[in-house]
Every structure is written in structure tokens, then in C-alpha cells.
Amino acid sequence: MSEKLDIADLTALNAIAAGSNRKNPRIVAAGIGGKLMGTKSLVEVTAEQLTEDLNNKKNLTLAERDELEKLKYEKVKHISEQPWTLSNWYKHINWLNAILVVFLPAYGIYQASKYVPDYKTLILGFTMYVMSGLSITAGYHRGWAHKAYEMTLPVKLFFALFGAGSIQGSIKWWSHGHRIHHRYTDTKKDPYDAKQGFWYSHMGWMLTIPNPKHRARADISDLISDPVVKFQHKHYLSLVIFMAFILPSLIAGLGWGDYWGGFIYAGILRSFVIQQATFCVNSLAHWIGTQPFDDRRTPRDHPLTALVTFGEGYHNFHHEFPSDYRNALKWYQYDPTKVTIWVLSKLGLAYNLRTFSQNAIDQGVFQQQQKKLNQQKLKLQWGSDVNSLPVWDRAEFNEKAKKDGLILIGGIIHNVKSFIKEHPGGQALIRASLGKDATEAFNGAVYAHSNAGHNLLANMRVAVLRDSEPVENTFAAQQEYLDKLKLWN
Amino acid sequence: MAEVRYRVKKKKDDRFNNANQLKNSKIKEMGKRKRDFLKRINYKHFFTVLICPLFAIIYLIKYSESILPKNTQTFWFSVFYFNFTILAFTSGYHKFFTHNAFVTKNNLLIDYFTIFGSSMGLGSIKWWGSLHRAHHQFTDDVEKDPYSIKRGFLYSHFGWIIMRPKVLSFYNELFDEFCKITIENEVETEIFDNEIDKEFIQEKQERLEYSNNIKLLMQWQDKWYFVLFVLTTLVIPALVTKFYCEDSLINGIIYPGILRMFLCQQSLLSTESICHFKEIQITIPSQPFNDSNSSINCNNPLMAIITYGQSKQNFHHEFPHDYRNDSSKVSFDPTKWFLNVLEKLRVITDVSITPKDLVTQLRIQQRQKVLNKLKSQLNWGTPISKLPLIKPDEFKRLISTSAHKDRIYIVISNIIHDITPFMDQHPGGVPLLKASHGKDATKAFFGGVYSHSTAASNLLATMRIGYLDLGNEEEVWDKIVVEEGEDTTQNQRQYESAEAA
Numbered sequence: 005m006s007e008k009l010d011i012a013d014l015t016a017l018n019a020i021a022a023g024s025n026r027k028n029p030r031i032v033a034a035g036i037g038g039k040l041m042g043t044k045s046l047v048e049v050t051a052e053q054l055t056e057d058l059n060n061k062k063n064l065t066l067a068e069r070d071e072l073e074k075l076k077y078e079k080v081k082h083i084s085e086q087p088w089t090l091s092n093w094y095k096h097i098n099w100l101n102a103i104l105v106v107f108l109p110a111y112g113i114y115q116a117s118k119y120v121p122d123y124k125t126l127i128l129g130f131t132m133y134v135m136s137g138l139s140i141t142a143g144y145h146r147g148w149a150h151k152a153y154e155m156t157l158p159v160k161l162f163f164a165l166f167g168a169g170s171i172q173g174s175i176k177w178w179s180h181g182h183r184i185h186h187r188y189t190d191t192k193k194d195p196y197d198a199k200q201g202f203w204y205s206h207m208g209w210m211l212t213i214p215n216p217k218h219r220a221r222a223d224i225s226d227l228i229s230d231p232v233v234k235f236q237h238k239h240y241l242s243l244v245i246f247m248a249f250i251l252p253s254l255i256a257g258l259g260w261g262d263y264w265g266g267f268i269y270a271g272i273l274r275s276f277v278i279q280q281a282t283f284c285v286n287s288l289a290h291w292i293g294t295q296p297f298d299d300r301r302t303p304r305d306h307p308l309t310a311l312v313t314f315g316e317g318y319h320n321f322h323h324e325f326p327s328d329y330r331n332a333l334k335w336y337q338y339d340p341t342k343v344t345i346w347v348l349s350k351l352g353l354a355y356n357l358r359t360f361s362q363n364a365i366d367q368g369v370f371q372q373q374q375k376k377l378n379q380q381k382l383k384l385q386w387g388s389d390v391n392s393l394p395v396w397d398r399a400e401f402n403e404k405a406k407k408d409g410l411i412l413i414g415g416i417i418h419n420v421k422s423f424i425k426e427h428p429g430g431q432a433l434i435r436a437s438l439g440k441d442a443t444e445a446f447n448g449a450v451y452a453h454s455n456a457g458h459n460l461l462a463n464m465r466v467a468v469l470r471d472s473e474p475v476e477n478t479f480a481a482q483q484e485y486l487d488k489l490k491l492w493n
Numbered sequence: 494m495a496e497v498r499y500r501v502k503k504k505k506d507d508r509f510n511n512a513n514q515l516k517n518s519k520i521k522e523m524g525k526r527k528r529d530f531l532k533r534i535n536y537k538h539f540f541t542v543l544i545c546p547l548f549a550i551i552y553l554i555k556y557s558e559s560i561l562p563k564n565t566q567t568f569w570f571s572v573f574y575f576n577f578t579i580l581a582f583t584s585g586y587h588k589f590f591t592h593n594a595f596v597t598k599n600n601l602l603i604d605y606f607t608i609f610g611s612s613m614g615l616g617s618i619k620w621w622g623s624l625h626r627a628h629h630q631f632t633d634d635v636e637k638d639p640y641s642i643k644r645g646f647l648y649s650h651f652g653w654i655i656m657r658p659k660v661l662s663f664y665n666e667l668f669d670e671f672c673k674i675t676i677e678n679e680v681e682t683e684i685f686d687n688e689i690d691k692e693f694i695q696e697k698q699e700r701l702e703y704s705n706n707i708k709l710l711m712q713w714q715d716k717w718y719f720v721l722f723v724l725t726t727l728v729i730p731a732l733v734t735k736f737y738c739e740d741s742l743i744n745g746i747i748y749p750g751i752l753r754m755f756l757c758q759q760s761l762l763s764t765e766s767i768c769h770f771k772e773i774q775i776t777i778p779s780q781p782f783n784d785s786n787s788s789i790n791c792n793n794p795l796m797a798i799i800t801y802g803q804s805k806q807n808f809h810h811e812f813p814h815d816y817r818n819d820s821s822k823v824s825f826d827p828t829k830w831f832l833n834v835l836e837k838l839r840v841i842t843d844v845s846i847t848p849k850d851l852v853t854q855l856r857i858q859q860r861q862k863v864l865n866k867l868k869s870q871l872n873w874g875t876p877i878s879k880l881p882l883i884k885p886d887e888f889k890r891l892i893s894t895s896a897h898k899d900r901i902y903i904v905i906s907n908i909i910h911d912i913t914p915f916m917d918q919h920p921g922g923v924p925l926l927k928a929s930h931g932k933d934a935t936k937a938f939f940g941g942v943y944s945h946s947t948a949a950s951n952l953l954a955t956m957r958i959g960y961l962d963l964g965n966e967e968e969v970w971d972k973i974v975v976e977e978g979e980d981t982t983q984n985q986r987q988y989e990s991a992e993a994a
Contacts (some may be wrong), residue, residue, distance in 0.1 A: 009885050009888070009889075009904055009931075009932060009933045009961065010933065011932060011933045011934075011935075011936070012903075012928070012929045012932040012936070012937050013928075014936060014937055014941045014942065016928060017925060017928055017929065017934075017937050017941070017942045018941075018942055020922075020925050020928055021925060021942045021943065034698055058833055113562060150920065151920075170866040184921075187943055222512070223921075223922060223924075226922070228497070266666045276610050297947075297948070298946060298947050298948075300947075323946070324946050324948040326920050326946070327918065327920040358918060360918075360948070360952075362954075363871050363872050363955070364948055364951055364952050365948075365957075366867070367871055367873070367948070368947060368948045368951065370864055370867055370868050370871070371947060371951075373860075374864060374868075375858060375862055377860055377861060377864065380853070381857055382859055384850055384853060384854055384857070385850065386854075389512040428593075428814050428845075431697070432697070454811065455783070455811070455854075455855055455858060456811065456812065456847070456851050456854075456855060459854045460851065461849060488757060
């Protein structure tokens with residue numbers, strides 16, 4: 005049949021999604037900055053390889069795939085697959101990152117414990133903390149990684165400079181990693197996979213050498229063509245040193261003579277706090293909180309996470325609607341980043357603020373609520389399914405009715421023996437109906453039973469009467485009957 | 494000719510007479526209404542609910558006394574007497590006589606209920622109980638519900654007790670039925686031959702005797718109601734205050750007597766007004782079990798104290814036989830505590846409690862109902878059954894025409910989607926969409942390139958324009974059943990529940 009439609013070529017699409025379908029101008033960072041905080045081996049993969057991975061998953065059983073991988077790494081095991089021993093432990097660690105996120109802050113804390121700074125230095129530290137924190141959330145994250153809105157040049161420059169000052173890598177590297185995280189959330193390809201434990205997703209992922217088997221890629225062609233991103237990546241190391249350490253020292257030193265306090269408090273400690281806050285999004289936001297939009301994956305909403313991360317704590321929403329410039333929807337939820345972007349747009353410094361339709365957002369909420377409700381429903385008894393009940397003759401019913409305490413309602417035979425004494429309307433009524441069709445009496449001729457009554461009744465089903473139409477939905481039947489009564493009156 | 498004129502004249506006269514008649518009848522009606530109004534006032538309750546409290550308030554103002562008694566003994570006696578009498582009402586009048594929430598053979602307890610319950614001034618058991626049953630059976634009915642909230646907030650709070658009910662004949666029937674003595678022969682219609690039945694007959698006779706005794710007591714109380722009211726509201730508090738608390742007689746009548754009664758009355762009356770009035774947001778109203786009537790659960794803890802633990806009216810209206818007012822263990826409910834103690838002491842038996850599962854079921858059904866309503870307000874995309882069938886060739890030809898040059902059509906799960914309006918919003922970028930234009934991207938959408946979120950699937954559904962006709966009708970039908978069948982046949986039937994009732 006030539007009628008069949010072309011199937012979209014996965015390899016080609018993956019190539020587009022990974023950005024490897026065309027030659028991108030390579031930006032080489034000056035000096036050691038190129039490798040700074042980079043997990044380069046993670047991202048060097050071609051689209052063909054990605055599709056191959058996928059096909060392998062589809063065509064091979066798990067056992068076969070394990071076998072294949074065993075063969076592949078039989079002779080040479082990658083360092084990340086070798087156990088930690090006394091002789092190779094240093095090979096597991098990404099030393100550059102360890103220095104930047106562990107040793108330097110440790111040194112800073114040690115020095116801070118011995119030195120009391122000027123209160124002006126503390127204010128400076130806090131101000132810089134807010135500025136570089138917002139650069140990460142509003143700039144790196146929502147601006148570049150998700151393109152949730154468009155920035156004008158001054159805003160871009162501000163975010164690029166102060167973002168570098170928070171020592172989290174260049175925009176290019178950071179956004180690439182983040183896009184991979186969204187593309188492969190909770191899988192092995194996710195660079196900060198939350199399923200590997202709290203500490204791995206917090207800091208472990210950047211302190212250890214990753215396994216090259218789990219390489220992934222995302223398209224960042226739009227970032228590479230951005231001159232600000234290019235500039236920042238090229239001069240990353242010098243920018244870090246200047247923005248993170250020299251600038252605060254100079255301000256504090258020239259302003260009120262507190263060079264050392266500026267360096268320790270507004271420099272090292274401040275960048276440490278921001279680093280930890282950002283790591284919290286990867287760990288805490290996948291660990292504590294509620295999942296009002298989707299509980300298939302780990303992201304969660306929690307006000308505490310939002311508090312330490314400038315509003316990035318509503319992570320369940322964010323993973324459902326990544327390119328929405330908001331993270332919190334309600335007025336009482338804490339999201340200063342959203343407010344910042346909104347204010348920038350009002351000042352004409354940002355534009356094209358992207359939001360998802362309320363329809364789509366509500367759909368997600370309701371679907372999740374439905375899912376929860378269905379789970380709760382499964383825990384309860386709702387009565388046997390009519391189709392699974394045995395079919396009885398009229399004679400069989402008559403014979404057993406008196407002895408077993410059977411009542412016919414809506415073509416379904418119910419065993420009410422154990423309930424006779426508990427009947428709120430009295431024993432006499434229910435006894436008088438034994439062996440009879442009490443449909444009308446139940447539906448309102450005698451008493452229009454409550455929902456609870458219907459639920460109880462459904463749990464007493466034993467059989468269906470032959471040649472009758474069983475009415476499973478007694479609620480609707482009752483409503484019909486009552487409506488009829490109203491018409492007659 | 495003359496005849497015709499005469500006819501016209503007569504017609505005019507008729508009309509004139511009619512108008513006059515109408516006028517007269519209207520004047521008559523108004524006069525009748527005036528007389529009826531005076532007739533419709535229930536003077537007994539007018540005295541207990543309005544005159545007495547007014548008297549007390551005027552007394553307080555005139556002699557500039559404080560609202561709380563100065564004598565500590567009197568104060569503590571008032572507090573005790575408040576709880577003592579209101580418990581007789583909530584557990585006696587309400588739970589025992591009206592809702593049969595438990596059984597007791599202890600005459601002392603029943604006497605306590607009947608005697609001290611009348612100190613509320615809200616009528617005899619016969620009167621209050623039958624009206625309350627009518628309220629439960631015909632909730633919100635303007636005619637039949639004695640304190641229907643639809644007749645206004647003030648009427649449901651206060652008006653109903655001062656005025657006689659409008660449809661008196663209907664209520665008279667209820668009154669009669671409420672304490673009619675059942676004669677054995679009336680019920681005994683069928684002869685039972687089983688052993689269980691024999692047991693049942695014996696049991697029934699006992700129960701008949703028991704219920705007839707109670708009904709006799711209610712008739713007696715109705716007869717002597719006013720005497721009992723004066724005794725419990727004025728005489729007893731006055732005497733206790735005078736001789737036990739060593740205070741003046743008038744203080745006894747004012748504080749533990751009338752002011753206490755007034756407080757009790759307001760607390761009990763507010764359950765029928767505030768707890769049925771959704772518009773007052775300060776009570777934090779919710780309807781977790783059934784939103785088809787006006788009863789609400791007031792979640793403001795202050796309301797529980799004001800109404801003496803009866804603020805969860807939505808629960809109570811769904812489970813009136815339950816001796817509690819809320820399924821939660823920690824809620825403020827003195828009546829429940831009191832009955833718990835009595836049950837521990839084995840004074841009362843057969844206390845009716847709704848099984849936990851039943852409560853949960855109803856909660857779930859109500860939530861489902863609300864959810865269905867909310868869901869129905871959203872755009873879920875055109876259902877498959879209503880999409881036009883388009884042959885692949887036709888589709889290919891269609892998209893190759895110049896009119897569709899700048900548009901993007903992608904097929905996913907055999908459904909044709911027009912992605913054009915969403916193009917720029919796609920988080921993965923436009924090039925991916927362009928590369929999939931006119932192709933089947935099912936695999937790519939569901940994980941081949943990106944494992945899309947539920948939100949993305951929802952968005953996609955809103956962009957449906959057609960179904961690809963591959964000549965496989967069965968497959969289409971299966972899909973319709975999967976997507977819509979569940980909604981229309983099974984699910985709805987099962988969960989329509991709440992909507993139906």
C-alpha cells in the first residue's frame with residue numbers, strides 16, 4: 005500500500021533535538037575555563053548513537069542488553085564502573101569541581117569563623133547574593149535554558165556577568181545540561197538523576213567522573229548564536245575571578261576598607277550559598293513536596309525549596325510546563341523570579357513572556373486529582389460487577405428468598421440477611437420485601453435512599469435474575485424514578 | 494342593532510364588576526393576611542424566645558448589671574447549668590428522640606432528656622422533633638422544610654420558631670405520626686415460620702413496648718411542656734442560686750435562667766441558619782459529602798464552639814443517624830464525648846456509627862462529582878468519533894497545496910494535528926516540528942526523541958483536525974472506546990452516583 009504515511013525519521017529528528025545535524029561554530033573557551041565544571045565526556049555523542057541506543061532498547065531484551073554491555077566493558081572498565089578502592093579513589097573524583105564547590109567554600113567558612121566583617125560588607129554580600137541568584141534563576145534558567153522570555157542586551161549582560169559570579173559554569177554549559185535534564189528526567193541520561201539518591205543529585209553528580217555510557221545531547225544552536233553567550237563562554241574564567249572575588253573585595257575595600265571581609269563574605273561564602281541553593285533545585289525539589297500536576301516523575305512542589313531558590317521550588321509545575329516564565333501560579337506562592345521578569349517586561353527590558361494556557365494547566369491538575377481519586381477508589385469495596393454475577397431463575401430466587409433473606413432491586417438479587425437488623429428504617433420494612441421486587445420502594449415510593457444506602461446495597465449483590473435487565477447504576481435509576489414522581493404530581 | 498349595543502354595554506358592566514370584585518377580594522385578602530399574621534405567631538415561643546431574653550436584657554441595662562454574674566458561685570453554676578441543659582437537648586431531643594442514634598432503657602436518663610431539654614424554650618419534643626425530621630427529609634424545600642434557608646437567613650434562624658408553619662395541615666400529620674402509639678395488630682400482617690422470625694417477633698414486641706413507652710412520655714411532655722419550661726428555666730435556677738450560691742433570686746432568674754437559655758437557643762438556632770448559608774465565607778464552608786443541598790461543614794473551629802460541636806452539618810445531613818457530628822476523632826463535639834461516657838457506663842446501647850468506608854466512599858463520590866464538573870468546563874480537544882476521516886492520499890495532496898504552505902501538520906497515533914498556532918511555543922523548537930511536517934511522528938512524540946509530559950499530550954489533543962483513514966475501522970472503534978467509551982459508559986455510570994442523588 006502506497007497510501008501509508010512517511011514515518012518521521014527518528015535519527016534525523018534526534019539529530020535536530022541534539023543539535024548535531026549541522027556544523028555549529030565551535031566556541032573555544034580561553035585557557036582552563038573551557039574545562040571548568042564541564043562534564044564534557046557526557047555530552048559528546050552523535051544523533052546516530054542516540055538512535056542506536058533507542059533501537060537497542062526496543063529490539064533487545066534486558067538480559068541481552070546486559071550481556072552486550074558486559075562484553076563491551078569486559079576488558080576495559082570505565083572508572084565510574086569500578087569500585088572505589090584505596091588505589092583508585094582519586095580517579096573517581098572531578099578535582100576541579102571539588103576545589104570549586106567543596107574546598108574553596110570550606111576555606112571560606114574557616115576564615116569567616118576567625119574574622120568579623122563590617123556590617124556594610126554583610127549588606128553587600130546579601131545584595132550580591134540576590135543579584136547573582138536572580139541571574140541564575142531568571143537569566144540562566146528561565147531566560148536561556150528554557151527561552152521562557154526574550155531579554156534585551158543590558159539584561160543579558162547583567163545576567164551573564166553576575167551569573168558567572170556565582171561560579172556555576174558558563175551559560176552554554178549550564179543550559180545544555182539543564183536541557184538534557186528536562187529531556188531525560190529521571191533516566192540514566194539525566195545528568196542529575198534524582199533516582200540515584202539525594203546526595204548524587206545534589207552534589208555527587210559533579211564531584212564524580214560520570215559514566216560515558218549515559219551520554220546525551222540537546223540542541224543549543226540558539227545559545228551558540230547568541231553573542232553574549234559566546235562572549236561569556238570565551239572569557240569565562242577571567243569573568244569568574246573578577247565577578248566572584250575581585251569585584252566584592254574592591255567594593256568593600258575602596259568603600260569602607262574591608263578588603264578581606266569582602267573577599268570572604270561577599271565573595272566565597274556568597275557564591276557557596278548560591279551554589280547550594282541551585283543544587284537544592286536538583287535534589288530537594290525532587291525529594292520533598294507535593295505533585296499536583298504529575299506523579300509519574302520525581303519533581304515536586306514545596307514552599308521551602310522555593311524559599312531557598314528564589315521561587316524555583318514549584319518544580320512539579322515547572323517540569324510539566326518548562327517554558328512558562330512562571331513557576332508559581334497562586335498569589336501566595338513565593339516566586340520572586342517571576343516578579344522580576346514581570347517587572348523587567350513592564351520596564352521594556354524583557355518581552356515575549358511565555359505562558360501556557362490555563363486550560364492546559366487545569367487539565368493537568370484535574371487529571372492528577374482523578375488519578376489520586378481512582379487510587380483511593382480501588383481501596384474500597386464498590387460491589388461486584390453485574391457481568392460477573394451468576395444468573396438465577398425466578399424459581400430459584402423464590403425458593404431461596406425467604407431462607408437466605410433475598411431482595412430483588414433493579415433486576416439484581418441482593419442478600420440482605422445480615423443487614424436486616426441494622427436497617428435504619430426498621431426491620432419490618434425490609435422483612436416485608438423479602439422475596440419481592442423492591443425497586444420502587446427503594447427508589448422513593450417508600451423512601452428515597454441516600455448515596456450511602458446505594459453503596460451498601462451494591463455490596464450485597466449475589467446474582468442477576470434471568471430475563472431481566474440488571475440496573476447497575478441504581479443512582480441514575482432513582483433519579484429517573486424521582487423525576488417521574490415529580491411529573492405525576 | 495340595539496341588541497348588539499346592549500351586549501356591549503353588558504360586557505362593560507361585567508368588566509367593571511370584575512374589577513370591583515378583584516379590588517374587594519384583594520382588600521379582603523390583605524385584611525385576612527393581617528389577621529392571619531397575628532394568628533400565625535406562635536405565642537408560646539414568642540414568649541420563650543423573644544420576651545424572656547428581652548426582659549433580661551432590659552433588666553441588665555436598667556440596673557446596669559454586668560453580663561456575667563458577679564457572684565463566682567452563680568457564675569460556675571451558670572456554666573454548669575448551660576452544659577447540663579444543652580446536653581439534654583443535643584443528645585436527648587436531637588440524637589435520641591429525633592434521630593434514634595442510640596437505645597437506652599435507663600428511665601432516669603430519659604427523664605433527664607425530657608425535663609431539662611424543655612429548658613431551651615424551643616418547644617416540646619413532639620413539636621421540635623417532628624419539624625426536625627421534616628427538615629431532614631425535605632431539606633431546602635420552601636414549603637415542607639420548616640426552616641428552609643431559601644426563605645431567608647433570618648427566617649431560618651429565628652422566624653420559623655416565632656411563626657406557626659404555613660402548611661399547618663401537613664405538619665399536623667407529622668405531629669400525629671411522630672408520637673402515634675403503634676398497636677400490635679397493625680404491623681402484624683404476615684406470618685413468619687422460620688426460627689429467626691420467631692425470635693424477631695419476640696424482639697419486635699419488646700421494641701414495640703419500648704417505643705410506645707417513649708411515645709407516651711413524649712405525649713406527656715407535650716402536654717406539660719410549659720410547666721416544665723417554667724420549672725427548669727426559672728424555678729430551679731432561682732432556687733439553686735438563692736439557697737446554694739447564696740445570691741439573690743432575681744440573679745438566679747437572669748443569669749443561669751434566661752441568659753443561659755438565650756445563649757443555648759442562639760447556639761442551636763445558628764446550626765440551621767449559619768451552617769446552611771454558604772455565602773458567609775468566614776465560617777470556611779465546605780461540602781465534602783453532598784453539595785446538592787444547602788448544608789455545609791463549617792471548618793472554622795470557632796463555629797464548632799458557637800454551635801456546641803454541631804457545625805459539621807454536611808456530615809450530619811448525610812449521616813443523620815450517626816451519634817457524632819463529624820467522622821474526625823479530634824473535632825470539638827461535647828455531645829459525642831457525653832454519649833461516649835454513657836456508652837462506657839453501659840447506660841446506652843446500640844450507638845449507631847457510620848462505617849469508615851461508607852464515609853470515604855461518599856467523600857470520593859462527591860470529589861468525583863466536583864471534578865467532573867470542573868473537567869467539563871475545559872477544552873479536551875475534539876473526540877475521535879467526531880473527527881473527519883481523511884485518506885492518506887487526500888492528506889498528502891491537501892498539505893502540498895499552496896494554501897497550506899506555511900502550516901505544519903503532524904500525525905500522531907493516526908490523528909492529524911494542526912500544530913501551526915502552537916509552533917512558536919514548542920519548547921523543543923520549531924525545526925523539530927518542521928522536520929515532522931506531514932509525517933507520522935508517533936514514536937518521536939512518545940519517547941523516540943522526547944518523552945512528552947501529560948500536559949503536552951493534552952495540548953496536542955486540542956489541535957486535532959482529523960483522523961487518518963487507513964481503512965481499519967475496527968482499530969478506530971477500539972480507540973474511541975478506549976478514549977471516550979470509558980467516559981460515556983462505565984465511568985460515568987459508576988460515578989454519576991453523586992450527581993444522581
